[in-house]
Structures are given as C-alpha cells and as structure tokens.
Amino acid sequence: MRVDTGEKRGFADLPALITRMTGDEKHSAAANSTMDVLWVLYDRVLDIAPDRMADQDRDRFYLSKGHGPMAYYAVLAAKGFIRESILDKWAAFDSPLGQHPDRVLVPGVEISSGSLGHGLPLAVGTALGLRATGRDQPRVVVLVGDAELDEGSNHEAIALAGRLGLERLTVVVVNNFSGTHGWPDGIAARFAVEGWAARTVDGRDHEDLYAAFTAPHPGRPLAVEALIKPGGSQ
C-alpha cells in the first residue's frame, strides 16, 4: 500500500483508506453512508484546499454527525488535508484522529463534533458572520444525519435560517432511515415549510448529488436530503 506519495487519489481509493482505520462495527455503516456525499462535496462542490484553511473566503464544511468519521478522514487524506499515515493510528491517545473529530487536532476539520445537533446551529452563526463581514461568496455546508434531526436544537436553526434567507447555507441530510420515530411526509418537507429550497436525491448518485448542491436557490438556504438504503451497505 502506498504511503503519502502525494499521488492524486480518487473515489475508488476511499475504501482502502477506510480500512486503514479500525473502529467498532457500529460506526462502519455510518461512515459508509456519508462517503459519496463527502466525496462529491470535496471533489466537486466545495471551494476549499489544504493551503486555504486561513482564507476567510473559503467554503466551510461542518460535519455535524461526528459519529463514524472514517469516510471523512479518508476524504481529508485523499484530498491532502492530512497525511495518510496518520490513519493507521486512529483513536490512539496521541493520534489527532478520534471517533469524533476535533478541529483543534485535525487540519481541515472546521468543527469539533460528536454530540448531535450542534453543527447546523454553528453553521447558522458562521453564515451570519460571513454575511456581516461582507463575504457573500463562501458557502457553509453542514452534514447531518436523519436521526440527528431528533435534536431540538436543529429545529431552532432550521426556522431561523429559513426566515433570514441564508442563501449561502446548505444542509445535507444523509437519510439512512436510522431514526426510531421517523419523519412522516419526509425530511425535505420539514425544511421546505420553513422556507428552504429542499431537494431529495439518491445519496449514492454522484451526478444527482452534484446537481442538487449546485443548482441555484436564490434567497433561500438549501437542504439536500441524500437517501441511503437502510444498512448503508457498500
């Protein structure tokens, strides 16, 4: 296996990078459910690069669903934010990579997460901050899980972002139907009723994901519901 050759990585390399990390089985499905979404974002959507982390005009990606971050770390490694060799020591005491990401430890990680329901409210604040400083280009993209939406803090954020028309804010809900009580009438409808542009796509289809992330949604925040078949098999 190659180690830090700097060779350009592709989507097909992600499973091998993930296997360099060992985690409990509980997180494996969660990691895989996000892999396609993460890849499309980092490969084609986000205006971000390892050497731009101090650039206030960069796009931000907030991984709110911090459980199962292996796909996230794999993408960060593939895109050069972290060295591939650190994947091997993940979750060790002196490793920057834990089972929940820590922005203080990992270059490229924008927020520390783990407790659910924090990423979207933080992203609302960042979107407001970028707007207040006259930066109308950077996007703030948050990834949440369908069960994470159980947390009431999300609904405080969904309502306000809709009312304020935070166009540069995007939420992608990776929906693998893991919530116990579910969302009758669908998750996208919860955002739409609050004034968001809401789109539901196949969470494994890269072209559909790309189109959903990039089609215009003037004056409204964007919610992309990425459907993943239960089990998150890959």
Next chain:
Amino acid sequence: MTTTTATTPTMRETFARTVTEAMDTDPRVAIVLAEISRDLFADTALRHPDRVINVGIREQLMVSVGGGLALAGMRPVVHSYGPFLVERPFEQIKLDLGHQDVGAVLVSIGGSYDDPVWGRTHQVPGDIALLDTLPGWTVHSPGHPAELIRPLRAALAGDDRVYLRLSTRSNAQPYARGTELAILREGRRGVVLAVGTTADAVLAATEGADVTVLYAATVRPFDGPGLRRAVAAADRADVVLVEPYLRGTSAPHVSDALADLPHRLRSLGVRRDREIHAYGTPEDHDAAHGLDPAGIATAIRAFLGNPGGPTW
C-alpha cells in the same frame, strides 16, 4: 445593597451603551439576543443590521450562533437573562465555544435573584459554579455599573471567553481597582472577602470590627496572591467568603491560594441545601440566604469571635 436610582445608568444600560460604542468602531463585534433586551439594541440594529442578531426565543441557537460567528472571525456578545444564557444552553457553552476553542462575551442579567416575584425559573445562583466546570473562562461579577465598563471593553477587544454577570442591584459606589482584590478596610482578626453586590452589606456587617475587608468584582481568575497578602497581614488565617451566588463557589480557589497555610474558611452565599419557594423582594431573599447585613454579621461573629468589644 441598593437598587440603582433612575439617575444612574443601570448595569444593563451601561452594557448596551458600551457594546454599541464598540460596534460603531469595531466591525468584529456582533450581539446575539433571544428577544430579551432587543429594545436596548433597536437603534444599534438600524446602523448595524447584520450585527444585531435576534434569534427569537431560541437560547441553544443563541449560544451556537455565537460560536459560529467566532468561527467566522467575529467577536460575539451573547446576552440574555441568566438562567436562559447559562443553564438552558450549557452544553452549547461547553461545546460550541470551549470545545471549538473559540471565544465569546457572555453577559447575563438578573443576578441570582433580582426578580424574585418571577420565582425559581428566573434565578441562577449556580451560573459561576457551572462555568467553573469549564476551563478558560474569565468571570466578572461587578457590584456597580461603573465597574462594568473597563472589563467589558477589554472583553470586546479580546478573543477569549468572558462571562459578565449583571444585576439591577448595586453598591452605593464602585470599589473595584482593576481585576485584583481591592482592600476596603484593614484589620487583624481575619479577612472578609466580599464579591460584587455584597460589598455594602459586608461593610455594614463589619462596621467597627477589627477585620480586613477585601473586594472582588473579577472572580476568575481568582486573585489568590492578593488574598495571601491580606491573610499574611492578619493575626490569624481566618477567611470569610461572601458571594452573591451559590455558597462556596470560590471556596476551592481560596483553598488553593492558602494550600500551604493552616487556615479556616467560612463561606456565605445563596444556600445550597434547599430551594426557597417564595416570592417577595431581593431583600427578602438576602435575609433567607443570610446575605443581609444582620445575617452576614451573625455568621462572621460566630466564626471569628467577638474581638472588637461590646459590638464585636
């Protein structure tokens, strides 16, 4: 303690004016509200519509928005009534500020029990004890509106985590000398440390007593060296701690400051042993918690003895 008269700007008004002045000159400064005090910033919002952010009655979001603003390079001021700023969104304070390694200026109003007619829901004697579970917080508990301005300006210019605890109550005059302990009175029999709005009651309670009275409006970091100096100048290492919030909140800091000295400590403050299911006035609650001059005097005499003669 007295209630500030109409001619003196209250802490809340002083806070709004100081933040507004900063917003007019520093584009980093933004204020995040959850409806409470929105009228105080209505004019400011006309000038800075993107930097006066009222999230509605959504206190978790209020704190998280503060964290998100800080991540975008802003200097957020987050403000509400005490229980809804510190207790309800405590995990947001822990994770969306501290754990993200970003700063904010948190400003509460309502003291521990400024408005007892509203009952327990609007009391927050445990705010500083809660913040003590988190690293990196500077905490101010001013006892007079004038004591608010300097630490607030410093906080607005910084990027760290700062909590200011405001009250409608006030000492008759400011006593603070910077962030170190101020010496209000010198004596031999022991040291009484009065925090914030308790100072006038402590001065009244110790009238004629041969004790040193210290005063703190900044409680974190705790001025341990200042306490040590005062204790060293007294005959005995006896300390009475009088705080306007949960009893003994700063006791660990006193113990740390005097760790190598045999010493005694008596802590006064809002009682921990039971909830007072009662309305009334702040003065009623002072009495119920032993924070009125009579209660403070009784506790100090019982602890230090009666060294001053007939009255002491």
